[in-house]
Amino acid sequence: MKKDTSRNVISFRTKSKGKQKNLTYEQIVHKRRITAIVSIIVLVVLILGGQIVFAKLSEMNTNNSITTSQKKLEKEKNKNSDLKIKAKQLQDDDYIEKIIRSKYYYSKDGEQIYALPGSNNVNSNDN
Template sequence: MEVHKLNSNVSVLQPKQTQPPKSPNNYVKKVHRRRMAVIGIIFAVIVIVFGVQIFSAHQTYANTVEQIEISKKKLSSQKEIQSDLKLEVNQLHDTNYIEKYIREKYMYSKPGEQIYNLPSDVKTTTIQK
């Protein structure tokens, strides 16, 4: 029972209005909607987690490929340096090359030879007497 007050000090009791009984069909629909919402939320969370994992794996793969390319470039440059050094070692076994190298690098000369230094654009010229 509900109590309603009127403008006076007296309250009037009125019977409580009852709602019509819920139909079982309406209740089933409500339960199904709730279950579908929960399943949808769980599915969305799973999709997001797997999406993040795939994105992370792709980033790792891209970084690895980039590192491989950098390593290949370094390897090729080191191979070029190694081939240049092997060539220089082979040339250092030649006495004519050693003489030329010492003259250019350390400004040595043969007896009776005069050396003139020119600007760096032009090679050193020697005159023999």
């Protein structure tokens, strides 16, 4: 790189095929400033793009969590309704007698109970 002090021109060879360019100091400073400004703009765009991507991923995770929670809630509501039905059935004397007779082999006076192999009379969901 050569510097000519009389005209304030700097000459240097570029990488492409040895061509020589003559630039003034102001042109060099101008190029540096443009490069710095473009670099800052690119950096800001990348940071903001990263924030957008991170926000979208966070939103997707939140939506998945909400969906999972809603499924669990629905399952628990079904379980709760089943338990309410079961509690209502347990208030019925005939149902309790049926459960006691089938599950614990309780018999009335003069009755005999025979347990057959492969026979499973325990059915707690019957009315």
